[in-house]
Amino acid sequence: MTEASREAIAFVLNGDPVRIKVATDEPLSHTLRRLGESTVRESCAVGLCGCCTALVDGLAVSSCLYWSILADGTHVTTLDGLRSDERVTKLQESIADHGAAQCGYCTPGMILTALDLFEEDQPDTEEISAHMNGNLCRCACYPEMKCAIKDALGKAQKPISS
């Protein structure tokens, strides 16, 4: 049996530089978990559920399908890195007020995926659904989440550039 070779990579995680050895076939979700990122959660492991969503250079990715070695030299952001982001705060407030999280396992991934919607010009409910369709929720908080996102977008006075 051959053990996968390991390689040291360096990237900026939520603003702080990190250096870590990873297997060359290690998914970013595993690396982020090893680094203590508890809001990154692997579930389906095939890029369908969105629980492991992270931002790589600002782009939302399914980190279970994103090789860690490709994150070398990037900026990786998780929900914990966006505590002072006004869009995130608005979404969090709105999710709470709408009861848009039941078990909450998928919620951080939902928030990260929803951020792109702030760039759009007042998307309607169908556009929100289409954008969010890659994030699954087994508790099925879909109606509440759609309302929560719509309200949060409405409360954003103007589109905020990331």
Added chain:
Amino acid sequence: MRARISRTDWTAHAWNRAIGNIRYTDDHVPAGMTWAVLVRSTTAHAEIVSIDRAAARMVPGVLGVFTFEDLMTVARDGYHGTGYRDQPMIADGLVRHYGEPVAVVVATDQRTAEEAATLVDVEYRRLPVVLDDEAALANRTPLHRDVEPSADFIDLKGITPLAENPNVYVRSILRTGDFDEVAADAPYVFEHRFSTASASAAPLETVSAYAVPNRDGSIEVLSQTQMPSYVRVQLARMFGMSEARIRVRHAPLGGGFGFKIYARTEPIVVACALLVGRPVGMKFSMEEQFYLPHRRGTTTTIASAVDEGGRILARRAFIIWNGGAYADVGPRMVKKGGNVAAGPYEIPVVDIESVGVYSNRVPGGAIRGFGIPQIVWAYETHGGMIASALGIDPVTFRRRNLMRRGAIHHTGTPLGPCDPTMVFERMIKELESRPLVDPASSELKAGRGVAIAIKAVMGPTTSTVKLTLNPDGSATLHCGTVEMGQGSDVSMARIVADELNLPLDNVKVVSGDTDSVPWDMGTAGSRSTNHMHKAIIRAADDLRSQLRALSQTMDGQSPIGEDVDPFKVAGGVIEFLRAGFGPMGATLTGVGSFTPDYIPPDEDGRSERITEFWMCAATAADVVVDALTGVVRIDQLVTISDVGKPINPELVRTQLSGASIMMASISMAEEIKYDSEGQLLNPGLELYRIFGFEDSPRTVFADMVRDEGDDVPRGVGESGTFCVAPAIASAIHDAVGVWMTDLPIRPEDVLRAMEEAGHD
């Protein structure tokens, strides 16, 4: 804008999840963990001839490769199961379903364990495979021999497999008269057959369990479980240890849905931890979760004798529950499902036979609704078919037959405050303001359907709480209800706050550790809030008595009387504590427990007290059917449920709504498929699709209704699932005139049915 840091009202539930403030089980992995990976069978039924472990053992980092015999060197009893002790921790020489664990590899890291597991070479001698419901019933070769009843539950006492067919591990009867006698004289007799497929709960937080052996021989377990108390009891029994030396901890669950009940994974990690003398954890992938118990498939034949006006005179049902390789929760489901198989209708004669059968499928478990949705699928679609055959509209048909306030159920147990007519009428009223969508295309046909159901809560089980007053008068509740998304932590806090007259932020709810939290049977079957509510009231009464006694020690003041609630005396609690314990006060702990009364049924299945309470829910579905493709889009779901007193109405609505969408997914998209050899074909979310945002109905409405004066909370989590499938089927019939009788409802089946019915 500055975020509110903390919330204590109902919005705290989603708030804590949105800010990432919830740590799930896998965020608490104990230090020094080693990892167990299961070697799973590649056949559905076989004798294990040999297990060659040599190559796997050679892999650096592997700490052990264990078979059932190895696990038995540290276990006293290697079998578990709630009805029967029929399930070995891992296969005991015989494989009874595809994907059954046959060996377990423990290594220093998960990847090494996974790689070594692929090197374990198992030789099988294949045996005939039995998969389908009727084949399983007809099979006369026993899949198990001499199964032992577990006697864990009073309502399962004395169960025994049928002597003439041991594959029928339980048969339940409910009989109030002779169906044939009534049918012989009835103007109409209708009989239909319905089926449901197996489905997986597929919680997104995939199952894990961790065991840490302490040097003093005690064991700590961290597990995703809805039943920590039960897990401890089973581990103590299986490993011959005192419960005092087993600690079971858990975190909030990332979804439970009845999937994380009983002791299925914990015994394996405990055995491995005892064998290697190190902490051992096991984390299942989504794909592996599909080898844990499923929502069991059913075949139901149901017949009704009906008069010209559509009144049901008698009803007969025969239900086969395909239980898979091990009985698991099957015996209870067979009984409870059978008991309500005539529906919430006044029917003079019911005759129900409900059987659980072994097969070579993955074991049947429970998912949200505990078998009731399978039963409701049959009797409500059957009812719709009768109404349409008689030319009676489906609402009128139900109105003519529904049980009313004060009704006695067919079992002989009163419905109490549960009133199906009230629930149904509330739903019909709601529909008045919700017109059916206009599909605006001649190929798209819109239709509306309704359904209603009742369920009895889980069998008689106990909840116990410890309620502690802190020196400043705030309170800490130790309560075994497992938070899994339903909002129980905020609900329990609310119950305590109301009872002790405290603001919400002066109440702390502690759960998650059997070392400090007293017994609770589990968070399942819609039992928890009701039973805990009653236990909390008793604990509060205990505190009241103790405070009254303390008030007698106060200098110069008269003690408070029996008619005064010490929690309503301004500043009283602190004063009483100081009077009793000195200037800093002290804690005062009250205890309360609740166990429902229960009378076992007679030989006809009847009892005046078969359940603590009933739940009732009604659902209406609006669908749009594409007549060219058979694709059904659910436009609207309206669910009304009688949940008794809602503790947090907002959370109740989200539970009902989520349950109805989950059930819509199971009804329309989900089916666990097997090939003819019993290999499971679609484990994991690539091939087993669940509803996402775009599948979700355009509108979902959920609300509750209750009898005036009904101030006791009843079940919530399951009610939203009961009626979804038959409401959809009824809506499809309304739209395109065909009846679907098998779940899930696939586009090709709708199209075929339309073609057979002569549609273009």
